[in-house]
Amino acid sequence: MTEPIHVVGAGLAGTEIALQLAAHEIPVVLTDIKPGKHTPAQRSDQFTELVCSNSFRSNNPENAVGLLKEEMRRAGSFILSFADETKVPAGDALAVDRDRFSQVANTALHRHPLIQIRHEEITALPDSTCVIATGPLTTPALAEDLCRAMGENQFYFYDAIAPIVSSDSLNHDIVFAQSRYDKGNGNDYLNCPLDKQQYDALVAALCAAEKVPFKDFEQPKYFEGCLPIEVMAERGPLTLAFGPMKPVGLCDPRTGQMPFAVVQLRKENISGTAYNLVGFQTKLTYPEQKRIFSMIPGLEHAEFLRLGAVHRNTFVNAPKVLHDGTQLKTKPNVFLAGQIVGVEGYLESAAHGFYVAKKLIAWRRQRLFAPPPRTTALGALVSHVTGTQASSVKEYGPENVHWGMVDPLPGRVKKTQKKALLVERARTDFSEWLKR
Secondary structure (H helix, E strand, O other): OOOOEEEEOOOHHHHHHHHHHHHOOOOEEEEEOOOOOOOOOOOOOOOOOOOOOOOOOEOOOOOHHHHHHHHHHHHOOHHHHHHHHOEEOEOEEOEEOHHHHHHHHHHHHHHOOOEEEEEOOOOOOOOOOEEEOOHHHOOHHHHHHHHHHHOOOOEEEEEEEOOEEEHHHOOOOOOEEOOHHHOOOOOOEEEEEEOHHHHHHHHHHHHHOOEOOOOOOOOOOEOHHHOOHHHHHHOOOOOOOOOOOOOOOOOEOOOOEOOOEEEEEEEOOOOOOEEEEOOOOOOEOHHHHHHHHOOOOOOOOOOEEEOOEEEEEEEOOHHHHEEOOOEEOOOOOEEEOHHHHOEOOHHHHHHHHHHHHHHHHHHHOOOOOOOOOOOOHHHHHHHHHHOOOOOOOOOOOOEOOOHHHOOOOOOOOOHHHHHHHHHHHHHHHHHHHHHO
16 A cells, blocks of 8 residues: 555546545655646646636536536545636536636645655656556657557547637627526626628638648548537538537527527636637638638637647547556556546546546455446446447547436336436436445
8 A cells, every 4th residue: 555656647537546546545656747848739837737618518417427527526526626616607517717727736736745746758658556647649659658568559539629819809899698598697608699691701711711731641530529610611501500609599689689600709717808719629720710710700809819729639449458447458557547548528537537546446455346337427438438338339439428328228218308317317326336
């Protein structure tokens, strides 16, 4: 129990693991490349960095992601406690002040007497018991050593981030505050309304715009839940109007009617000085982003605090190379956690980190450990990583938690009752798992 466990990577999974282990009196060496070096998606020198304020998504337990948050709170997740402490208004979603979130997490890590922090790049798998929680942008040297240990190549896909604009640069004569169907406080989002002509012009511009080209060795494999806005636009003239720009549940106070389409803006911080363009992740060149997004009513003179970008994400074939979704089959002292195993999203990364921490605690104490049942959100997520999920997939790849991963209800159930019954069953089964 006195030998430290080496955790590589201080993102959400690594942070959750380090704090869980330390809370169970297991010493930890936490290593991260910051502040001396960053991955392509990182900007801050702080650990536990988020690139989007709404990274945790819905709080509604009738969504699988909302149920997962409920389960993590009940089980004592540190990441969820930090998120709840730093949340900002966002309807029924859990959005956070990103800077405060990182600050709270960093304080907890640095103040714990059983956590030793090192700032350096790890280029090879440690010989001691370790957890690789380096995320989807694992540095090349470590990724190559991991591939050698697995005996096969890593997979990859592409992920994108959306621009952020300054609040005081918005045209508030046009932009109006309202959440769809007045959820939450009713005005957690700002909306840029478009009529049919403005919408068609925007779609045409997106389709004709200059994009950042892929390198010769790269292939465009996007995550379907986070497609670049221009890729969605190319799928059909009304794709955006029925996707991230859908106007349902909104009313433009200037006309008293629902717009043809809207671009929603979401707070990036508690003070409301910065807003994220919801769903507008992009691979457009920077000049094209400024030109085209300034066509959006209300953003004519927008100041862009961050422009969108696309980056390459790496992940392993977890069902093939990992035992129980945690340990390398070829090197059992090496555990993998978070997005590198093929879960998608910050919440899912933290949840998998929580699961790995509990597995490590049992492993260190030579106790048996059973994963949560597949009737729960956490168990369903784990079943995706182990390849035993209820839904069938042709090819393993990153996924957010969703109801299709959960074991179906027995017998025939009315559609209107299905989610409520799934939640009720999950709560009961999760309570039993916590007791065990």
